[in-house]
Amino acid sequence: MASKGFFTKSFLLYHRILHRNLSIGKLYRRTLSAKLPRYPSQSTSPPSFDDISNKTLVIDMDEWLLKSNSIFPYFMLVALEGGGYLRGLLLLFSYLFLYFFASEELMLKVMVMFSFCGMKVDGFRLDRAVLPKYFLENVGLEGFEVLKKGLKEAKGVVCVSRRVPRVMVDGFLRDYMGVKEIMGREIGMKYGFFSGVLMDWNEDKLAQKMEDVGGDVMAFGSCFGKYSQQLPFTEIYTTTEQEKKNWNTLPQDMYPNPLVFHDGRLAFTPTPMATLAMFVYLPLGIVLSVLRSLIFGLLPYRLSIPLSSLTGSRSYLVGQPPQYKTGTNRAGGQLFVCNHRTLLDPIAISAGLNRPVTAVTYSLSRLSEIISPIQTARLTRNKEEDRRRMSTLLARGDLVVCPEGTTCREKFLLRFSPLFAELTDKVVPVALNTRVDMFYGTSTSIFKFMDPFYFLMNPRPEYWVEFLEKVPTEGRSIDVANGIQRKIGEALGFELTVLTRKDKYMMLAGNEGIVKA
Numbered sequence: 405m406a407s408k409g410f411f412t413k414s415f416l417l418y419h420r421i422l423h424r425n426l427s428i429g430k431l432y433r434r435t436l437s438a439k440l441p442r443y444p445s446q447s448t449s450p451p452s453f454d455d456i457s458n459k460t461l462v463i464d465m466d467e468w469l470l471k472s473n474s475i476f477p478y479f480m481l482v483a484l485e486g487g488g489y490l491r492g493l494l495l496l497f498s499y500l501f502l503y504f505f506a507s508e509e510l511m512l513k514v515m516v517m518f519s520f521c522g523m524k525v526d527g528f529r530l531d532r533a534v535l536p537k538y539f540l541e542n543v544g545l546e547g548f549e550v551l552k553k554g555l556k557e558a559k560g561v562v563c564v565s566r567r568v569p570r571v572m573v574d575g576f577l578r579d580y581m582g583v584k585e586i587m588g589r590e591i592g593m594k595y596g597f598f599s600g601v602l603m604d605w606n607e608d609k610l611a612q613k614m615e616d617v618g619g620d621v622m623a624f625g626s627c628f629g630k631y632s633q634q635l636p637f638t639e640i641y642t643t644t645e646q647e648k649k650n651w652n653t654l655p656q657d658m659y660p661n662p663l664v665f666h667d668g669r670l671a672f673t674p675t676p677m678a679t680l681a682m683f684v685y686l687p688l689g690i691v692l693s694v695l696r697s698l699i700f701g702l703l704p705y706r707l708s709i710p711l712s713s714l715t716g717s718r719s720y721l722v723g724q725p726p727q728y729k730t731g732t733n734r735a736g737g738q739l740f741v742c743n744h745r746t747l748l749d750p751i752a753i754s755a756g757l758n759r760p761v762t763a764v765t766y767s768l769s770r771l772s773e774i775i776s777p778i779q780t781a782r783l784t785r786n787k788e789e790d791r792r793r794m795s796t797l798l799a800r801g802d803l804v805v806c807p808e809g810t811t812c813r814e815k816f817l818l819r820f821s822p823l824f825a826e827l828t829d830k831v832v833p834v835a836l837n838t839r840v841d842m843f844y845g846t847s848t849s850i851f852k853f854m855d856p857f858y859f860l861m862n863p864r865p866e867y868w869v870e871f872l873e874k875v876p877t878e879g880r881s882i883d884v885a886n887g888i889q890r891k892i893g894e895a896l897g898f899e900l901t902v903l904t905r906k907d908k909y910m911m912l913a914g915n916e917g918i919v920k921a
């Protein structure tokens with residue numbers, strides 16, 4: 405009992421001393437920072453944000469914002485999506501070779517060299533079109549909260565990327581995180597091409613920036629500790645790899661700007677092992693893609709669906725597909741209105757109905773038209789001409805329209821163009837969803853004709869087709885179109901937007917998405 409009392413007293417004494425020291429530490433930090441701003445204190449505890457309206461936050465992206473410190477996947481994305489499979493393979497082999505003996509800096513320089521050397525500077529859009537998705541999936545909620553607070557309340561926020569070059573992070577930080585001041589290492593350029601040489605980190609530039617900003621500077625990231633004597637930080641907050649493992653991932657509904665569009669073929673994070681697995685799988689994937697194309701192109705659906713499922717692909721039919729049209733509609737066939745996931749949507753609907761349909765297309769490559777197992781008909785984007793063409797087709801038989809006009813990979817629906825609502829008195833909305841595990845079957849690249857092959861190259865591609873209740877097309881066509889968009893959105897749990905094909909192509913490819921036949 406006596407010893408228990410002794411321990412309790414000792415513990416309380418220890419606690420009091422500790423508490424006093426910590427309080428003094430806090431005071432010390434403030435006094436110190438006021439007198440000697442060149443020697444800031446460092447803290448691993450969460451920052452207290454009483455009033456930061458006159459402070460500037462400097463946040464290290466790698467150390468404070470991203471959960472995983474592995475940056476190889478971002479370089480592999482640049483190499484594969486911007487350069488191709490050969491460049492990706494070279495990057496992978498050089499990385500695996502150097503992994504065991506090269507320093508971090510050497511590895512970084514080699515990765516930059518293999519990913520960027522010879523790539524055109526003009527039109528480099530991977531930082532906006534491809535990389536943001538992968539950075540967003542790696543943002544730690546705890547680190548993000550600091551950035552969010554800073555952007556809302558602080559005098560300024562500067563994001564620093566010491567490892568991933570600035571050209572790779574700019575789009576993500578600016579467009580999705582809302583950061584305006586971004587500093588990072590540069591890559592050499594010559595004659596409009598990246599040389600692949602990674603420039604040294606310029607501490608003077610950061611110091612200059614801090615001087616311009618003035619006032620109290622709170623730094624987030626342990627790397628700032630190294631420079632605490634050269635840079636005017638007042639407080640430095642650090643975290644460890646171990647701590648970051650316990651961080652939560654930023655949930656999608658908390659993204660400051662939603663990720664509606666993204667591009668690139670890869671549908672997985674290309675870590676070294678995942679990339680190696682993809683290269684090993686690739687020959688089999690090509691065989692599977694050709695085989696599945698032949699199965700769907702040559703055989704009737706009652707054979708092609710079970711056969712393709714033997715190759716690993718899956719199709720799910722939800723709800724009862726409508727039978728042949730009976731009734732007194734103006735037109736001869738039924739009009740199916742669906743959301744747009746891939747070029748294969750009309751084929752999936754045709755398979756669900758177990759009968760042929762015609763699909764209207766816009767900016768489809770000639771090759772895709774030739775190899776299509778169903779009939780396709782081009783639209784012109786001239787309203788009168790398109791109405792005439794669609795009415796003629798509908799009079800002849802069933803017609804599939806994707807009024808979004810372009811595919812969307814994420815759980816969003818783009819604006820539905822209302823022309824279809826003027827063609828018939830009833831339409832059948834169809835909700836479509838897909839799942840891919842290795843490659844996206846859509847793109848804005850010049851090799852768009854490869855889209856269906858990429859979809860079929862996945863180890864286990866999946867399609868869901870849900871036929872919804874018929875909808876009358878009474879009232880204004882725009883209201884009908886919005887109503888059907890809402891119905892499909894509800895069935896899929898997707899968010900509705902007013903974004904268009906033009907918005908998508910301008911953002912991802914910098915053009916309006918007109919594909920030459």
Ligand SMILES: O=P(O)(O)OC[C@H](O)CO
Nearest residue numbers: 765766767768809810811
């Ligand atoms: O390749 P997307 O995503 O622009 O979609 C193309 C349309 O299906 C063409 O009709």
